[in-house]
Amino acid sequence: MAKTFTLADVSTHKDAENGLYIVIDEGVYDVTNFVDEHPGGAKILKRVAGKDASKQFWKYHNEGVLKKYSEKLRIGSVEEKAKL
Numbered sequence: 001m002a003k004t005f006t007l008a009d010v011s012t013h014k015d016a017e018n019g020l021y022i023v024i025d026e027g028v029y030d031v032t033n034f035v036d037e038h039p040g041g042a043k044i045l046k047r048v049a050g051k052d053a054s055k056q057f058w059k060y061h062n063e064g065v066l067k068k069y070s071e072k073l074r075i076g077s078v079e080e081k082a083k084l
């Protein structure tokens with residue numbers, strides 16, 4: 001969890017081969033193994049892989065969802081954002 005990523009690092013993880021990472025606020029989440037169980041569907045998650053999906057995430061979920069899944073999916077923080 002202590003790992004820090006740049007947005008450029010995250011952007012290289014946008015397909016099954018390299019894994020699917022998404023950014024929500026200052027957190028980086030590895031959703032590679034979660035896409036197929038995502039209640040909102042795999043397609044919508046794959047579309048934002050490698051990107052900052054904070055805006056989309058907060059449109060459809062609340063804090064409770066993030067808390068519940070953080071332990072399983074969060075792999076680190078975004079370097080640029082951690083400094084803000």
Ligand code: HEM
Pocket residue numbers: 022029031038039040041044045048053056057060061062065066069073
């Ligand atoms: C770590 C990332 C994510 C997790 C853990 C997650 C988890 C969930 C869960 C548990 C639900 C079921 C509804 C609920 O309990 O609120 C859901 C629904 C949904 N999610 Fe996600 N989600 C993630 C990212 C995203 C992103 C990035 C998008 C959009 C690009 C998205 C779009 C949706 C949509 C459209 C629904 C259905 C909402 C509805 O039926 O009203 N999700 N997600």
